[in-house]
Amino acid sequence: MKRLVNLTPSPVISAMLSILPFVMILLVYVAASDVRLEANPNDKLLPSFTQIGDALQRMAFEPSKRTGEYLFWQDTASSLSRLGLGVLIAASLGLLIGIFTGALPLVNVGVSPLLTVVSLVPPLALLPILFIVFGLGELSKVMLVAIGITPVIARDIQRRAREIPAEQLVKAQTLGASTPQILIRVLLPQLLPKLIDAVRLSLGAGWLFLIAAEAIASTDGLGYRIFLVRRYMSMDVILPYVAWITLLAFFFDVALAWISRKLFPWHAQGGS
Amino acid sequence: MMIEAKNLWKRYGDNVVLEQINLQVAEREFITMVGTSGCGKSTFLKMLLGTESSSSGTLLLDGKPISTEPGPDRGIVFQQYSVFPHMTVLENVVAAKAFQRRGITGYLFGSAKAAARKEAGDILQQVGLSHALDRYPHELSGGMKQRLAIAQALLAKPRILLLDEPFGALDPGIRADMHDLILNLWRQYKLTVFMVTHDLKEGFYLGTRLWVFDKLRHDPQAPNAYGASITYDLSVGQMDASLYQEIDDSLRPIVTGQTVDGLEGTL
Known part of the structure; x- marks a missing residue:
């Protein structure tokens, strides 16, 4: 076994290791959001991706009712x-x-x-x-x-x-x-x-x-x-x-x- | 006389670097300067260059006090950092041409640019760099970088060329090529050359005149109380083996009683 300071990961492992934290944060978020929305469908703290998508749709692709922008x-x-x-x-x-x-x-x-x-x-x-x-x-x-x-x-x-x-x-x-x-x-x-x-x-x-x-x-x-x-x-x-x-x-x-x-x-x- | 020094001293505070330098140099001499490190040979070169000035005494160029800032009459090649890293080989030399004109920007346009590129190409051919015109300095070997630095310096048509250990970082084989190159250019461009080197052999081989910088007086209790002066001023040709040995010994830090005393003095 080489010393830890000498261990360099292969390209594949490197790519996986660098994506891993993002995936984990995403999974934790989705799980937590599900739990909260299960308990209270009106919860606003951790919206589901559908809710976020709807909000984004409203903000980005529909003109504002007030200003038309x-x-x-x-x-x-x-x-x-x-x-x-x-x-x-x-x-x-x-x-x-x-x-x-x-x-x-x-x-x-x-x-x-x-x-x-x-x-x-x-x-x-x-x-x-x-x-x-x-x-x-x-x-x-x-x-x-x-x-x-x-x-x-x-x-x-x-x-x-x-x-x-x-x-x-x-x-x-x-x-x-x-x-x-x-x-x-x-x-x-x-x-x-x-x-x-x-x-x-x-x-x-x-x-x-x-x-x-x-x-x-x-x-x-x-x-x-x-x-x-x-x-x-x-x-x-x-x-x-x-x-x-x-x-x-x-x-x-x-x-x-x-x-x-x-x-x-x-x-x-x-x-x- | 082209260069004349009269009782020249250089001090930094209490630290005397050079003392009682008296010399005369005629045009077209090739002067090599040797000495132990810290003996003031580089300081003297910097005084010729104009980046250092004397503490007392006079240093004359053509009978007038030498300028206290660098100028186009005195070219320089340093051991490193002599070329511009952001310009290609050709641009480095063309820039030297552009700097001679009055313009604000230092860029050349139109026919002036074409003429400068032609002239730059010629001189690069002469120093053997015509195959590397579009390369950047970091892509060149040490020897090629110094060739470029020399080409650049020569294009400004200086009367005096100052060389500060220009070949110190090069391999022996490359160094021999550079010696041939510099001797050819010295003859062809009718230059007066001052070259600092730590290699006594190189000093004897290249120079018409060799200066050895060393301290005449030495106080073990105060190693910086006395400065160095020129202890040997030899027309190369009058060298004999025992003298060579004597100078060679004085350049090497052999542990003799004197140097040990000197060390104790500093402790």
């Missing part, structure tokens, strides 16, 4: 546009701040202490201020996402910029490169794949801020909806919404990883 898709579109805009702003700002503070000592001493302090402010504590300053419209929600993850991305890019060997910067200078040329041709292309990595890592936080903002002040959106139907204990709506959010998050992560591999093959293959 397909709520599920409306919510998805609103949430994604807020998240997308917020992340786009955060990524652009984070890249700019990170590259300039990482590469230019003069900018670094001016901006880094501020950046450190700002990154320590809990973004959710700023939410009331954002509502007061920007009102309850789209802007305050986008701003929360952007403000929440910009410092994280900026500090990550700053560190990555400093990790690029000084030899490369010296080499570029001996080839006659000016500061903007070094920033654009040596640093920027090497930092773009790191930016994608940073965005992938901060998307989780992005969703958190988005749902929090939507829960507090909104009229649509995935976060708004699950907090709204919580009042009626509509687990049949909340559960598919949570699953959908998870699926979207997973899809973005995979898509970003794919884009990074396609655009920056040297990075994916370990060319640092």
Whole structure:
């Protein structure tokens, strides 16, 4: 018998082992749901898959009686546009701040202490201020996402910029490169794949801020909806919404990883 | 004289690295620098490069104080990290061409790009990389990476080429090829070369002039109180076997009374 640290499962066993926890959770859920619905057909805590399917059908494929919109898709579109805009702003700002503070000592001493302090402010504590300053419209929600993850991305890019060997910067200078040329041709292309990595890592936080903002002040959106139907204990709506959010998050992560591999093959293959 | 140092010192706080460096170097010499690690030969190279500056004394290039930042008149090849990992072999060399122009972005377009690709192709042919134009540096062997770094440096047409242990990480067979390459390029491009090496044989083989960096004075109680200077300045050709042995011994950390004392001093 080999030591446990040396046991590597075959592909088939690996696949089975990785599916197993999902299957078990599903089985436990179905069993528990059956037991509760047996005792009380009106139980709302653990709806059956038929009930969830009906709710999803109602939300996604029938127009709302009140507004005439397909709520599920409306919510998805609103949430994604807020998240997308917020992340786009955060990524652009984070890249700019990170590259300039990482590469230019003069900018670094001016901006880094501020950046450190700002990154320590809990973004959710700023939410009331954002509502007061920007009102309850789209802007305050986008701003929360952007403000929440910009410092994280900026500090990550700053560190990555400093990790690029000084030899490369010296080499570029001996080839006659000016500061903007070094920033654009040596640093920027090497930092773009790191930016994608940073965005992938901060998307989780992005969703958190988005749902929090939507829960507090909104009229649509995935976060708004699950907090709204919580009042009626509509687990049949909340559960598919949570699953959908998870699926979207997973899809973005995979898509970003794919884009990074396609655009920056040297990075994916370990060319640092 | 192209390069002239007058009573050059380099200190970091109380730690003296180099002291009393006086030298003159004419154009087109090939200078190899040897010495034990920490003896300041790399520091001297960095002063020539412009990433370090002297604490006192003067270092002149063509009679004027040498620039304190790297510039296109002095090319460099490091032991590693000398090429850009995100560019293919051809792009690495074309970028060197683009950096010489005034543009903001460092990208070339149109006829300038075509001309640069042509010139880059020629020099890559010369260093024996024309079969690998579209490969990324991580797909190259150590020797190929250094060939690329040399091609890149030469395209900027430097007068001085600085080499910081460029072949230190290569296999002996590959190293011999690289020696031939660098000697050919030195003659063809009329370069003045400064090369740091830890291999005395390499130093004698390649250089027209060999410098040995070592400490003249040594205080066992304060190992950093005195810096190194150039203890031998030899025109290669005047080497004889006993001198070679003497230098070779001084480079190897043999446990003699002196070094043991030195160790105790640091404890």
